[in-house]
Amino acid sequence: MKRRDFVKNISLASVATPFILNDLKFQAIGKELFSTVKSAEGKVLIIIRLGGGNDGLNTVIPLDQYANLTIQRSNIIIPESNILSLASNPTLGLHPSMTGMQSMFNNGKMGIIQNVGYPVQNRSHFRSSDIWHTGLMDPSASTGWLGRDFDNSYPNFPADYPNTTYTDPFAISMGSEVSSTCQGVMGNFSHSVEDPTDSFNLTESTQANDGTYFGSHMQYLSTIISQTNAYGSKVQASATAGQSLSTLYDANNPIAVQLRYIAKMISGGLKTKVYILNINGFDTHDSQVSSTNVTLGNHADLLKKLSDAVRAFQDDLSLLNLEDRVAGMTYSEFGRQIASNASLGTDHGDAAPLFLFGTCIGQLVVGPNPIIGNQIVDQEGINMQIDFRDVYASVLKNWFEVPEAEIQPLFEHQVTFYGFLNGCSVGLDENSKDISKAIVFPNPAANQTTIRFNSQSEWVKIEILDLTGKSVATVFDGNLDKDTHSIPCDLTGVSSGQYIVTINKKSGVEMVKFMKVKAI
Amino acid sequence: MIPEQNVETPVSLSMSPYSGAWTSSEASHLLKRTMFGPTFQQIQDSVTNGIDATIANLLTVPLINPPLTYESTEAIAAFGTTWVTSVYPTGDSQPTENTRNSSLSAWMMQKINTESLSIIEKMSLFWQNHFSAEYTFDARATYNYHTLIRTHALGDFKQFVKEMSVDPSMLFFLNSVSNQVFSPNENFARELLELYTIGKGPQVASGDYTNYKEQDVLEGAKILTGWTVDGMRSDTIATPVAAFNPSYHDTSSKQLSSHFGDAVIASNGATEYQDYLDVIFQQPALATFICKKLYRFFVNYDLTSDVELTVIPVMANTFITNSYSISAVIEELLKSEHFYDVSLRGTMIKNPLELIFSMINTSNSVPNFDLATNLEMYTNIYYFTSSLGQSYGAPPNVGGWPAYYQAPSYSKLWINSTYIKQRFMIGYYITMLTGIQVNGNFFKINALTLVDGLSSPSNPVSVIDDLCIVFCPKAIGAIQKLTLKAILTNGLPDFEWTTQYTDYINNSGTTTYSDPVRIRVENVLASIFQMPEFQTV
Secondary structure, three states, X not given: OOHHHHXXXXXXXXXXXXXXXXXXXXXXXXXXXXXXXXOOOOOEEEEEEEEOOOOHHHOEEXXXXXXXXXXXXXXXXXXXXXXXXXXXXXXXXXXXXXXXXXXXXXXXXXXXXXXXXXXXXXXXXXXHHHHHHHXXXXXXXXXXXXXXXXXXXXXXXXXXXXXXXXXXXXXXEXXXXXXHHHEOOOOEOEEEEOOOOOOOOOOOOXXXXXXXXXXXXXXXXXXXHHHHHHHHHHHHHHHHHOOOOOOOOOOOOHHHHHHHHHHHHHHXXXXXXXXXXXXXXXXXXXXXXXXXXXOOOHHHHHHHHHHHHHHHHHHHHHHOOOHHHEEEEEEOOXXXXXXXXXXXOOOEOOOEEEEEEEOOOOOEEEOOOOOOOOOOOOOOXXXXXXXXXXXXXXXXXXXXXXXXXXXXXXXXOOOOOOOOOOOXXXXXXXXXOOXXXXXXXXXXXXXXXXXXXEEXXXXXXXXXXOOOOOEEEEEXXXXXXXXXXEEEEEOOOOOOEEEEEEEEEOOEEEEEEEEXXXXX | OOOOOOOOOOOOOOOOEOOOOOOHHHHHHHHHHHOOOOOHHHXXXXXXXXXXHHHHHHOOOOOXXXXXXXXXXXXXXXXXXXXXXXXXXXXXXXXXXXXXXXXXXXXXXXXXXXXXXXXXXXXXXXXXXXXXXXXXXXXXXXXXXXXXXXXXXXXXXXXXXXXXXXXXXHHHHOOHHHOEOOEOOOHHHHHHHHHHOOOOOOOOEOOEOOOOEXXXXXXXXXXXOXXXXXOXXXXXXXXXXXXXXXXXXXXXXXXXXXXXXXXXXXXXXXXXXXXXXXXXXXXXXXXXXXXXXXXXXXXXXXXXXXXXXXXXXXXXXXXXXXXXXXXXXXXXXXXXXXXXXXXXXXXXXXXXHHHHHHHHHHHOOOOOOOHHHHHHXXXXXXXXXXXXXXXXXXXXXXXXXXXXXXXXXXXXXXXOHHXXXXXXXXXXXXXXXXXXXXXXEEEOOOHHHHHHOOOOOOOHHHHHHHHHHHHOOOOOOHHHHHHHHHHHHOOOOHHXXXXXXXXXXXXXXXHHHHHHHHHHHHHHHHHXXXXXXXXXX
């Protein structure tokens, strides 16, 4: 079948989302068991770019350095009494406009990684953004860190996509531009979405690449037009079917509006793995703080937008029962210099903190507070302690469960893996309240998952069944003592899709639905 | 680097004057790259006049009128007069500023819509992208910044940078006004080197970017201390002007790095920054950096290693030996064999301004209503271009628009799922639908003017051929042409179109005859505007 015809068929077929049908099927078995995840299609990562270089020292404030910070940035420093405290972390505080993120942190849903950067920091917005987007120091690099990983999993993009297996955009960039992080060798994996409910079909054309620059543009345009139609109809169907339940979103906060769209797309069943958002304006050379009140001003407004929006989104995910599937991170091309300038601002610097959010975080702070000197040194920035590329690598490993062996080749340095976002055990915590119920975690899972259940001293048989009830694997068959058991389960031979784990015990049968996904 | 598939090597890398055939194909390539929407007539005239005379024409800079007041919210300048040297009202000046900015954005669109056969509007866009200042908070200063660009767009680049360094808009844009001896602000000093003059090379050591070091940023900021602006948003001063305040100036000697031969810039008050620029302009890296940027803008986003080794050095040498004359390097480029190489046609995706004005200008469509309506039409066109990612006067960041610097996609960044929809909708809107509506007036493409100006409008084959010359960078396939012709003739035999068109000519002013012709041409245009070919230049 010609690609063009194929694309047309997809856009017709995509209106009905098959997994909704599956859910109906499951309800016949027992509604309660399957309430955890509606569309169970794997994990989602939200990336929020703070464009322009965020002033880390006025965002996450090292309180043990406060006296020296006063020397360095007397005209912009936040009064100690206004700084928001963080549970269990007496030496760190947040900017006063970040009440939303404060409450998330205190509830274990926000983490801070301190002093993130890269060796030999470059203070050009453009070069530094390129480094953050490619995840490589090589100046000729042109693929994004996510783009390279996508290229490994989805060869021949964009020409062969979407197709019957991969109907949805792999990544979505909110707004009208695509993200360089998703640049693959032949195309950008992010699909730009301004308003996901918009439906507009473009006239398609088939244009061959005649081997010239012109020909490559013709091919590119034809592909984009087809993808716009095919992906657009999937996005629209999902956003229309999806829900948003939180009342905390501020309709005047563009990031909140975009995150709300994302909540709808995820809850509507879109299988997109990565969503990327941008907040610009962090290049605060002047008027970073208001001249009349240092707790207000441009930087305060930006941080408030970020913090409020993420807080609302997390609330929404919780209400939608999607929290376990979604995590997020922020980044910025660099931090700013330790000393402020006379324009109530700060100039380009080096390392800075980044945020993680999601249920699986705990009150996490990675890395020590930066050390601030008691004398101003021209142009001094914060030294890097954690390489941003290791943050990326850890996200791929811990969140998307990409094998280490596949991650290392994506980068040019020797990767160090950190433990954050590791095995989203929040599901475990929640279920600990009701320890009698069996759970599968992580769920969805790529290569490895664990089945946890209670038993009496009795015979137990654990099987994985497909949706037709056919057994595809026997995980355990034998006698167990009275205890809580955690049995690891290798999924490498199991094809992607939805399954039911059945735990047959003399004391009763338990069933848990889970999703096997392809590693990102 | 990204492997660009199957890209053929340009046949000629020669910068010698082009001496091959001079047909509508070459002439239209030249005009499309140097203008926004050349008409069929302009292309034909250029064929007749020849390459040298055409380029001589392109390098002239016509005078234009300043922006005019057209809204009642302007408190000082009378309706229909210009406000560019008018003070602001005492008290709340924001309504006046808002209306001046509307007038200014209308003016930006009007000057492109009414461009003559000159490169000046394209060249101005190049420099707006290069010196990427946004609208400042005094529309007069913003206007003066754009006028400064227009004045020097084809002139002496060294003088241009000197004046730009102390242009009031620029002084505010990169915080020079708060760059004082006691607390330097590096913003302008960094971008002056990285983006405006010498360019950043590979980072070879900590703080060392091949062409300059962090030390030069630091010392440069000191050199540039002391500048402020008088009269911003003033109710007494007619034009904001840069002012040098010696007490804010750092009077130490400034030690530059080895990349500038360890030069020392002695304290020299208000002209010290010029001494510094003279040193910067002694570095050959500057000409190379600027010429690469010109090449990417006018020829091809892809700077192949062949081009870097052969074309760029010739351009850079011309730039230096002609004392940084911009027109000298542009003239050589536009006359070169390399520029006309057939493999370099259609190498760029049209930027949003090229896209919109290649729809409008090609038919001489100019809003022709009352002043307020006309300018309101232009502000609507401005919103069109903004919705496609290019707001004139407001580049997204200090590096300009990513389509001009972001590898590997470059101009492909103008196209994604959001923008392509918007591009198609606008094309449809101004052909098949009502067009832009203001005060009960409608502005759409003048399809009849367009078809009347073609070589043989009564011949449908010729009409389609001519439209392809106007709208496509290369010849299109025979089947595509037949499809377009079938849209023009509504699927009837060719002679039916000839009859229809002849009836319209013989019954001028009668919509009974003109409407069917207009509607058929609008249908063809709507189709062309959705062809991938039309998106490129």
